Amino acid sequence: MIHIKELHKSFGKNKVLSGIDLDIETNGIFAVLGPNGSGKTTLIKSILGMVLPQKGTITVNGAPIKKNWKYREQIDYLPQIANFPGNLKVRELIRMIKDLRRKPSEEQRLITLFQLEPFMDKRLSTLSGGTKQKVNIVLTFMFDCPLIVLDEPTTGLDPASLIHLKGLIREEKEKGKTILITSHIMQFVAEVANTIVYILEGKIYFKGSIPELKEQTRQNDLEHAIAAIANAKNHA
């Protein structure tokens, strides 16, 4: 699916990614973790072609992504901050994204699931943060793409919606899709992820399953294991 080779990116003097090598071949859920500012979002945005790396190559489904935009037809992306043109109504926004992608979509089921019907004719500027995030989720999951990228999907969601979101993620996984998630909520990661990719100081520090991580750090739960990696690096 995704092959990343020797990826380097710095913003001015600030080196964010320094030689990332990552191969994501199989289906399943990959959690990209790391402390704040470790380069998770930069990595994800590089895959989407929003950030242009200085060095290195990325291929998605065999196609190099440089100067290419067609490959994004294969990707559903949920951005971190959900902010939309304020004058548009929710219904119009959904119609617009559908119009842009021209693919079959199943937004109606998701709208019912997240109980968004009363908001369909409201302008986006009047919605609360959590409701915007739900709209964001609908926009992401309504298409059927083999690769799904979720940047902090849990932000602002109430417990009921969080359960629905987890359900959706599991459903997509069962369809044999590859899902990349970043999150700081370890409980959520532990529940959904198969593989942990831990980024520290711009490099892949650990890649493996949750049991492997716990074994390596000799911790019983994921949260402590993750904290242990960060600490081990500090002491070294």
Add this chain to the structure above:
Amino acid sequence: MLKILKYSFFDLIRSRWSYVYFLFYLLLGFVLLFLNNDVSKAVITLMNIIIVLVPLIGTIFGVMYYYNSKEFTELLLAQPIRRTSIFLGQYFGVAGSLTMSLVLGLGIPFVMYGLFKSDAIFDFSLLLVTGAFLTLIFTALSFNIALSNENKIKGFGYAVLLWLFLAVIYDGLFLMSLIIFKEYPLDTFSLAATMINPIDLSRILILLELDISALLGYTGAVFKKFFGTQTGLIISIVMLVIWTAIPLWWLTYKAKRKDF
């Protein structure tokens, strides 16, 4: 690109500010016509307002729209769309809706007053064409400024400074250099100096068409002597097109190389 344009345009024509802008021109048109009682005179007054106001509004709207739609732009960037289509679509959405406010806002009162029966119809259309060009030019410049400045306050500051420079300070500097170097032949200099400021260029374009020698001023006179009215018109329109094309080309160049 057309889809992005369509949605940006519809988003904007429903915003309150587009209506305020439209109503302002509507009111201005009616007031001027009923005070002047003459289409030609109203066109001259309008020119003085349009030449300063249109660039200002284009600049401010451009910067504002770019910063306000930043997150949405990011959403679009993750969709299977070419980068240049996104930015050009948004640009033409802003410039298009501003131009529409201008054309309809001024057009309605003039048509109601009997524009089609008067002989000022060509002058008036030229005024609107110039207004449209100024909108295109200054929206493109402001998009460029916003694209290269992450900091909103800085972006706003630079954009307003650019407007202030081209609309006010430039003329002052120009006039001062004419006084200081009055011993020398200044024809070529003043021609060039006019060409590189789209606001001055538009003013001369309209004045050439209106043929009011009293208002032409020094540069206008040189311009007229040099090119004659017909050639002068064509050259100034070509310059306005170049003024639109260069910032637009630079916008796409920058947009392709930016990180979001």
